[in-house]
Amino acid sequence: MMICHCMSITDHDIRRAVDWMRAADRDTVITPGKVYRALGKRPDCGGCLPLFIDKLRACDTFEVPMELRGLRRAMTQGERNYEG
Structure with a gap:
């Protein structure tokens, strides 16, 4: 299915790119x-x-990836300890 008509990107292109990036670096944030x-x-x-x-x-x-989940939440909570 065509997703981006301007750049001619299909859903298969997106899937292949995601699979390629994950295979190259399993910890990357896509x-x-x-x-x-x-x-x-x-x-x-x-x-x-x-x-x-x-x-x-x-x-x-x-x-x-599981080890990268919740990082923003942890950073935000840590910053609150330094307020006031």
Whole structure:
């Protein structure tokens, strides 16, 4: 299915890019920007981003590695200890 008409990106392209990035570095955090760069493209109008992100989330290998989950929460809670 065509996801980005401006750059001719399909759902298969997204899936292959995510699988390739995960195989290269299992701890990487995959973002839409990284997927575009992996495909050698750049977002143009941005109209596809909601569908693009849905397709990213649907990939089996997309999820954030377990050891990286909750880092933002931990940093935020640590910063609160230094206030006031």
